[in-house]
Amino acid sequence: MTRTLLVTLQILLLSGCPADPITVDHDLGVASDALIYDVSSADSSLDTSKPVDIGIDKPIPDARLDISSADAPVLPDLPKPLWEPIAFPTMATLYGVWGTSASELWVGEPLARFNGMAWTIETTPFGTKSRSIWGTSATDIFVAGSAGSVSHYDGTQWNAYNTGNGGHLYKIWGSSGSDVYVGSYGGIYAHYDGTNWTTHTLGDSWDFLTSVSGNGPSDVYMVGAKNGVHHYDGTEWTLLTAAGTFWDVVWCAPNKDVYLFGYGGKASVFDGNTWVSMNTGASGAIHDAWGSSTSDIFAVGDNGTIVHYDGQKWAQSPSGTNAKLNAVWGFSSTDVFVVGASGTVLRYQP
Numbered sequence: 001m002t003r004t005l006l007v008t009l010q011i012l013l014l015s016g017c018p019a020d021p022i023t024v025d026h027d028l029g030v031a032s033d034a035l036i037y038d039v040s041s042a043d044s045s046l047d048t049s050k051p052v053d054i055g056i057d058k059p060i061p062d063a064r065l066d067i068s069s070a071d072a073p074v075l076p077d078l079p080k081p082l083w084e085p086i087a088f089p090t091m092a093t094l095y096g097v098w099g100t101s102a103s104e105l106w107v108g109e110p111l112a113r114f115n116g117m118a119w120t121i122e123t124t125p126f127g128t129k130s131r132s133i134w135g136t137s138a139t140d141i142f143v144a145g146s147a148g149s150v151s152h153y154d155g156t157q158w159n160a161y162n163t164g165n166g167g168h169l170y171k172i173w174g175s176s177g178s179d180v181y182v183g184s185y186g187g188i189y190a191h192y193d194g195t196n197w198t199t200h201t202l203g204d205s206w207d208f209l210t211s212v213s214g215n216g217p218s219d220v221y222m223v224g225a226k227n228g229v230h231h232y233d234g235t236e237w238t239l240l241t242a243a244g245t246f247w248d249v250v251w252c253a254p255n256k257d258v259y260l261f262g263y264g265g266k267a268s269v270f271d272g273n274t275w276v277s278m279n280t281g282a283s284g285a286i287h288d289a290w291g292s293s294t295s296d297i298f299a300v301g302d303n304g305t306i307v308h309y310d311g312q313k314w315a316q317s318p319s320g321t322n323a324k325l326n327a328v329w330g331f332s333s334t335d336v337f338v339v340g341a342s343g344t345v346l347r348y349q350p
Helices: none
Strands: 019-023 035-038 083-085 096-101 104-110 112-114 117-123 130-137 139-143 149-153 158-162 168-175 179-184 186-193 197-201 207-214 217-223 228-234 235-238 246-254 258-262 267-271 275-279 286-293 297-302 304-309 314-316 326-333 335-340 344-348
Touching: 096 130, 096 139, 096 326, 096 335, 104 130, 104 139, 104 335, 130 168, 139 168, 149 168, 179 207, 179 217, 186 207, 217 246, 228 246, 246 286, 258 286, 297 326, 297 335, 326 344
Parallel strands: 168 207, 207 246, 286 326
Antiparallel strands: 019 035, 083 344, 096 104, 104 112, 112 117, 130 139, 139 149, 149 158, 168 179, 179 186, 186 197, 207 217, 217 228, 228 235, 246 258, 258 267, 267 275, 286 297, 297 304, 304 314, 326 335, 335 344
8 A cells, every 4th residue: 555645844934945855764664765855944935734745655664464465475284194083081991993884983991882973882781891892784793891791782782691701802703793703811712603602722721812813714813922823714723833923913804815913013924825924113012903905904002003004015104192002993995993092092084
């Protein structure tokens, strides 16, 4: 905006000669090349009742930034975090996660359902304690709890089962709603055939059967921290000595490749013929793994660790937390959930 300084000149009625120019100082807020005339000796015939335009018609610099200007600097958007936290109603440690969609997600313990907007704490016949969750649909969900208890949800109500094993239960998995496995300590696991739960011994009494996965009723894998990897072919179990020992997690890919994870970030993959060692780059223990394919695998563990495999290499996927992460589950390669200590729930949507 152009400002014109109108100065009313008081004319002293003095005789004199033409006015001499003087330069206005910057402190007056006027451009330095503007001129104001000294009329102290001007002709007394001048009309002093009117303002005199002294010809300053230039913009006055303004140090303020006009952010409405098209030339104003544009700040870049902050990068979206890979994993975004979802607030959970308690600070409890969460051990399991499973669902049918982003609006039908289950976590535990305590057992809670997320509808995409809010959480609802569920109460089963064995209370709210849950260590692992697995199902085939929204009307066929199994929850492994403590003291050998398993609860089943049919879409309307919860039913209680006792596996016959009074011990602590770990990962639960099935090839169908009538073929479900869950491991425990003491080398014991339980199996559900659609009607009854029965207990079986696999390994020795010092073993912990922490994880189970498979590709069907005749292709089931179970890992024990001490004895290693066991395979069930529909008839009998076989100890796969070539796989080594001290594994904590087993996950079977859609193409039937088998992945093992253990302490110190170690991993191994079986293609049906040989076991190949891998290093995930994780420094602590891996507690769970899930993937949409062999080129899209997530593994989670200690100190907020999340690592991702793209089919060629493993890379860190910053979680934004230092909490121990216990379980991972996804609906697709672009919608994955992770749960862990202190009520941690993370969602991946790149």
